Amino acid sequence: MRDEHEPDHELELTSPLVPLFVITNGHALPPEHEYGHTTLVTAQEGASAAARTLSPEAREVMDLVADGFLSVAEVAGHTHLPLGIVRILLAQMEASGLIIVRKPVPRAERADRELLSAVLDGLKTRFGA
C-alpha cells in the first residue's frame, strides 16, 4: 500500500479532524459502575444557559437530554460518539451541575449460599434440629 518511491503526491488525511481525547479534554473515564447503559440522564433546570460555554459535543448531549430522561446508551447512539466518551462528558456535566443522573435500580443481589448454609449449620449445632 505504501511505497517509499512514490511520486510527490499529497497525503490525504481521512481521520476525524478533532481527536476524541480533545473532545473529553483529557478527562479520565468515570468508575465502571457509573453511567451504565441504562442510567438515565436529563438536563438540570435552567442549565441550558450555562450550556453555551460547553464544547459542541457536550452541547449536543445537553440538547438531547433537555426535555426529559434519556438512557446513556441512547445518548451515545444519537451523538455517534463512543460510549466511553459520552460517559466522560456526562461525568463532567454532572460535576458542573448541568444534568441529573438517575441510576438504574440495582439488581437484587443473590444471597451467598455458602454463608447461609454455614449459618444453618451453626443453628443446627446450637439448637440441634
Next chain:
Amino acid sequence: MNRDALIWCLVASTAIAVAAVVVLFVRSRALGVKKRQSEAALTQQIYTTEGQLAVSRAELRKHKDEYDSTIREAEQAAEESTKAVLKGAARFLQSLAAEQTTLLDDIQRTYGGHPVLADLLDVNHANAQMARKAQGIAVMCGAPLGRRNKPASVYDVVRSAQGQIRNFHRVEIMQQGGLALKASAVAPVALAVAELLDNAASFSQHDAPIEVTFQRVQSNLCIVIDDAGVSMSDEDRQRATALLSGDITPQLSQLGNQPKFGFPVVGLIARQYGFKVDVTGVSRYGGVRAVVLLPEELWTMEETPPPAEEAPVSSIRRVEGRPQNGTRTMHGLPKRGARQSPIASVPDAEAPAPRPTSRLPEGGRASGRSLGAFQRGTLSGRNLDISSLEGSEDA
C-alpha cells in the same frame, strides 16, 4: 726675495685649491648621476614587483572564489541530499502516522465501551504529537503537507491543533460559530497553530493557561494565541519575524542537535498557503501574543455542514406531547407521564445510519411505533458497544 716666495706660495696654494674644487665638483656630479641611475633602477624594480604582486593577488582571489563556490556547492549538495533522504523518511513516517490515526480512531469506536478506551486515548495523543513532528520535518524538506478535503469550523481546526501538543488541556479556546476554513487551509492552519501552541506551552509555566481567541479584522480572520510565559527579547523577536515571514529558511545543518523546527515550519507553510503569522505582540498576561492572519481567500462565513452520518438532532428532540419541565417531583426530577409519542426517534427517511432500522418492522399502532423507536434508539446505542462487559439488561 721673501716677497716673491710668498707670492709663489700663494699662487701655488690657490692653484691647488682650485684644482681640488674642480676635482670635488666633477666627483659630486658623477655621484649624482650614479645615484639617479640607481634610483631609477630601483623604482623600475618596485613597479615590476608591484605588478607581479597584483597578478598574484588576483590569482589568489580567483582561487579563493573558486574554493568558496566549491564549498558552497558542496554544502548545497549535502543539504539537498540530506533533505532528499530525510524527506523520504519523513514522508514514510507521515503516512504511517496518518494511517495509525485512522486505525486508532476505528479502534476507539470499536472499544468505545471498554475501559481500555482510556489507554487508547493516551496512545492517540502520543500519535498525534508524532504526526505533527513528521509533518514538520516533511515540510522542512520540501515535501507536501497532508491534505484534508472537507471544510471545517475554525474552532475545530484549532481543537485539532490543540490535540497535537503535549499539555493540550492548558489550551482554552473561545467558542466561535459561523466561521469556517476552506478545505485547502484546514491542514496547514492546523499545523501552524499547533506549532505556535507548542511554542507557547514550552515557554510558559507548565500549568499556565494558553488562550485562543478569534477576531475579524476587515476581510481577515485572526487566530490570536495568548500565553502567560516570558516575553521575547528584541533580538529574538527580529529573528522570529524573519523566520515566520519565510524570508529566511535555515539550512537543516544549522538547526543544531536539538532542532527547533517550529518557526521555520510555520514560516514555510505560511508563505506556501498565503497567510501571515506574527509573534511580536504582547499578550494580556505579559507573555507572547501570536497572531495567525488568514486572508479572505482561506475562510468563509458559512456554517460548515454537519458530517453526513450525524443524526439530525433538531428533529430528535422536537417531539410533541412531552412534558416540558413542568411536572417535577419534590426532588426536582421530572415526572414521566404516560407517553403518547416516542421519547426520541431517528427519522427513517433521512437518517442513513443505524442498521437496525431496516430490520425492525414498522408497527401499526402508536404505542407500537413508540416502542419500536425506543428499541431502535437503544439498539443504535448498543451497537457502538460491542464489548459490553455488563450483563444484558434487556433480558
